[in-house]
Amino acid sequence: MLKKLLLTAVLVAYSSYSYSDDITPYFGTTGNAAAGGHSWSMGTVLPTPPGLDINTIIYDYTIQKDVNDSVNVHVQNENANGTGYIFRETDEWKPGSLGGTEIRKVVPVIPNIPRSAWGDGSIEVEGNGTVEDARVVYSYKVDPCYDPQFDPNCPGYVTPAPPEVEVFDVSTLYDATKDENVNLSNDEQILLQENEEVVEEELDEDEEEEEKRKREYRLAMLADTNASQLFAENQRIEEMNRAMQVVVNNQYSNRSVPGGQYNDTITLVDAEITDSKSGLRNGLAQQLLHEKMISMQYKN
Amino acid sequence: MIKNILLASAFIFTSVTAFAVDVPISGTVQSRCVISVDTPGVYGNPNAYTLTTTPADGGVKPIVRFDVTLADAYYAQITTPSSFSSSPSLNDSVTWTGSTSVSAISDATNMSAYETNKTTFGDTTQYDLTATGSTWFESSSTATNGGNRAFPGGSYTAVVEAVCVAQ
Numbered sequence: 001m002l003k004k005l006l007l008t009a010v011l012v013a014y015s016s017y018s019y020s021d022d023i024t025p026y027f028g029t030t031g032n033a034a035a036g037g038h039s040w041s042m043g044t045v046l047p048t049p050p051g052l053d054i055n056t057i058i059y060d061y062t063i064q065k066d067v068n069d070s071v072n073v074h075v076q077n078e079n080a081n082g083t084g085y086i087f088r089e090t091d092e093w094k095p096g097s098l099g100g101t102e103i104r105k106v107v108p109v110i111p112n113i114p115r116s117a118w119g120d121g122s123i124e125v126e127g128n129g130t131v132e133d134a135r136v137v138y139s140y141k142v143d144p145c146y147d148p149q150f151d152p153n154c155p156g157y158v159t160p161a162p163p164e165v166e167v168f169d170v171s172t173l174y175d176a177t178k179d180e181n182v183n184l185s186n187d188e189q190i191l192l193q194e195n196e197e198v199v200e201e202e203l204d205e206d207e208e209e210e211e212k213r214k215r216e217y218r219l220a221m222l223a224d225t226n227a228s229q230l231f232a233e234n235q236r237i238e239e240m241n242r243a244m245q246v247v248v249n250n251q252y253s254n255r256s257v258p259g260g261q262y263n264d265t266i267t268l269v270d271a272e273i274t275d276s277k278s279g280l281r282n283g284l285a286q287q288l289l290h291e292k293m294i295s296m297q298y299k300n
Numbered sequence: 301m302i303k304n305i306l307l308a309s310a311f312i313f314t315s316v317t318a319f320a321v322d323v324p325i326s327g328t329v330q331s332r333c334v335i336s337v338d339t340p341g342v343y344g345n346p347n348a349y350t351l352t353t354t355p356a357d358g359g360v361k362p363i364v365r366f367d368v369t370l371a372d373a374y375y376a377q378i379t380t381p382s383s384f385s386s387s388p389s390l391n392d393s394v395t396w397t398g399s400t401s402v403s404a405i406s407d408a409t410n411m412s413a414y415e416t417n418k419t420t421f422g423d424t425t426q427y428d429l430t431a432t433g434s435t436w437f438e439s440s441s442t443a444t445n446g447g448n449r450a451f452p453g454g455s456y457t458a459v460v461e462a463v464c465v466a467q
Contacts, residue, residue, distance in 0.1 A: 096417075103405055
């Protein structure tokens, strides 16, 4: 029971993690938009995902001016959907402020300005002064569920209808090799023929391999079958032997043999047994043949 | 009768002590001026008898940041060192020079005059923090050993003191 509870908790935690990992809004910052100069295109500065909302602009630069001059510096973005600026921050460097002073500024931006409204950005200087070492960074938030169809867990997600699968007859596909109107050169025809032969060879090889595999399988099955039959035969023979032994045992009966002396009943009448003439002749002939064979090996 | 007298005196005594209660009042003052170290300084050693934070001589200028959330309420006082807080035994008197200036600001319109309006007394520079926001102050410090005698080898440390003083 405890294990089940633990497993459930883990699964819930995992699913919760997966959910937040996929669709939770995340934050990011761009690189220095003013790295290439005092004007820039937002298309090259902002990343691509939809649902991007700029929330802060961070910038810093060093003003160079005479202490008696008044200089205004504007960090701004044009309104791409109209006139004027969608963002404009002005720094008034009044007389008395020293050149070489750096400004570091973090400016919050009104949220939910459409990305498309952010036009080109720039640093504009009014007055007798210059801006050096400028850095402009856009901080943004991305809502992955800006498009609800991004993820099934997004609010407002609508399950799309399954696309209709078009049934297509493969035989109706155009085959250039069977088109009579296609004139192939001899080389092309040879190449085509060779290609077909290679394909046929490969098909044959595949077929042979399949047949070989099937044969090996049959042999393996047969070997198993033979082993089973042999075992059954041995069993049967053992059963028969046991049955025969019972029969043999029944043919014997218990008898008692009386003690005492048992004399030979057969008497030899002749006193001498002569050798057989034919046997002697035969033995002599074999002896002669043997000696002849022995002497043959010394002739050479 | 005696019991009644004792009981009555007990009531009187209790009622008298119940009025003698101390009621505490507590409160917290949230700081509206925060000082933080932006860049620790480093002494360069261009010659045997000089230690300086000048970058051209291998030093690093210390930078301190003041964050103020209430305008016209504080002074920033920054004092450059006039002695080493730790060093080897010195063999002569040391001459100190130092200065402080605004390094960066977060509001050009309201802070750009900080530098011109600063006041200096001794080794201390005072700025009137008239605007809310952040201001970075950069100090420089140079120590020269007397008679151009070489500083003894070892580690030297000095301290820039930054204080936020209520007006």
